[in-house]
Amino acid sequence: MDKIAKGKRIDLKTVFPFLGLIAVMIFFQAVSGGRVFTPKNLKAILNDSFFILIATVAFSFVMAVGNLDLSMGTVMAVSCTCAAVAAKASPMLAIPAAIISGGLLGWFNGFVHVHMRLGSLIGTMATQSIFTGILVLLLDGGTLSAPISMLRWGTMGLKLTVMLLVVLLGGYFFNFTAYGKSCKAIGSSAEAARLSGVAVGRVKSMTFIVLGAAVGLLGLFSLIRTGTASATTGSDLMMNVWCAALLGGLPLSGGAASKFRAPIVGSFTMSFLSNGMTLMGLSTHDKQLIQGIIFLLTIAISFDRKNMTVIK
């Protein structure tokens, strides 16, 4: 349904994510007695959105080509573990260890999808299981801890800088480079993109590598934040990122309708939602229930049934 405003047509689907974010902010600000926009709470929201935003920005490239990834939480856990192992030799080594291991696992996801010709959903479901096995082997059924000196790295200044860099770089590549345009072209029609000279397989692989590296970076920050690498690291990431992407308005079918504002709006909506529910005193189980309902409703509203009959 469209609206007419000042003689111009405004697509409700475009405005919907912004309205959602605003509604969430107003609702929780009202019911929490004005405790949402306090410096302390905004810091908590930024901390929360840091993980969701970075992963969703990277995931938007995967979604733009019309793919999905079920393994990102496990990739984060493996990267976190690699970082913890490397940090024992030298804390600085944890940085490349996390990003490279994430990128490698992302490359493997791309390999499975492109060269083994498996749908991304099934392919990443299989790789998730493989990565979980690797994780258990690395952890030997236990946990690893970070050197205490590393825990001081997790300043808000660093997080804001990284967030800003990721958003700026993501926005630039998504909107202004051949790579970003190729992603959307593939999502609209892979065959047409191929005939236009786009290296479809390479671009698809690259989206998984970028997501893997970004999630690897988050593995590093998770280690800095919690001081721990365990089998449960990143267990909430996938659900949060999927919800954020869909709440922001990224279409499951990918293509030209994918907009870069979606991961940003969606991530903040998710963070405000999660934080607001905590301020209301809801338990983890209640929050999961509400999150699941919102996820379902968002898919029901935004799913492009005409252009996508089968999830790839």
Next chain:
Amino acid sequence: MKNKTMKKLLAGMLSAVLVLGCLAGCGKSGEESADTPNADASEEAEEPKEAPASKADGFKIAVGLPDSGATMFSLMSNNIIAMAEAMGGTVVFQGGVGASADATIQFVEDQIAAGVNGLTISPPSDSVLTTVTTLCEEAEVYWGITFRSIQDDEVREFVESSPYYVGRCYEDEEDTGYRVMANMNKSGVKNVAIISMAKGNNTTDLREQGAQRACEEFGMQIVAEARDLTQASDATNAAESFLTAYGDLDAIFVVGTTGAGMHEAVAKAISDAGKSDTVKLATIDFPDSMGELFEQGALITCSGAPSWGFDPFIISSVLMNTCKGTPISDKPVNIAIPMFDINEVDTANKWLEKYGDASNLYFETDYISQTLDKANNGDLTEESLTGIVEQFVKDTVN
């Protein structure tokens, strides 16, 4: 042109939200503000820094624990709520917290943002405690540990140096693991499979150390293990695998779990395999189904604290007193709760009568107010609180 209109529209809407937010934030009545102490940093800034506890009259604490929904969790929360009411404060609970490092840190950050004065956590490993210490110090929020001791010397030193750490309440896990194995040995058990938490969990690591000590002493053997199971169906699968792979298995020992219905699932798997006469069950922490399992002959021994929720209850009492500005000690408390064994159905049923009902209170509210509230009982110290704990255990056993 369309984009410009959109941008103007959205900019206007966002501005409206921020203005509304500010108005809503400033629009609280004095009474509401008093109800939510520590609600925001601007309020804090107006308070003298040396009196963070005294302003918490009408304090609020948060308790974060893994919650399986079993009776023992409800019993724990009802008792802590009763104590908070008796001491003039409020308490919020969050389940699913101690199961992972991420969830623990998220809990701490969220509850600090929500304006609590104190936190009780059950950390999954020592490594998260450094971050928790830093977060709580920055936010001037008191906190304590339940169920867990601190094994890492470096971490313990760091945590105990914080003025916002009030202490820990835990059980002698190593000895308990040893005792359960010793009891099994008396029943002729030699080959044991264990179901436990992930390695790195302080509680089950210590219980397993005790179990290993018993193995060496009594010539027993841990032949297989399954870890970090959260669903009853996982316990069934694990038990079936043990029974299939180890024909000479004598017992399955549930060393620790946060899942509900795990013991029943294991007992059923043993029964379904037709091995009820040869393979027995042992556990730590009294399960809701303990009476039935003893009656069936499936369970041969279990050990636990007088009540599962007693650890968080005791450390919460320490925390509440600190939040009220009347700490019971000027250094972190260290209270170990003795565990005891139940080996037969009558004792199990007596225990269940006492603690199988989630509405039962450990202490009457008048007693809490007069004895556990330092404001009314100036003699309350770490030593006297330990004495109350020991008396409670004696009363439970008898």
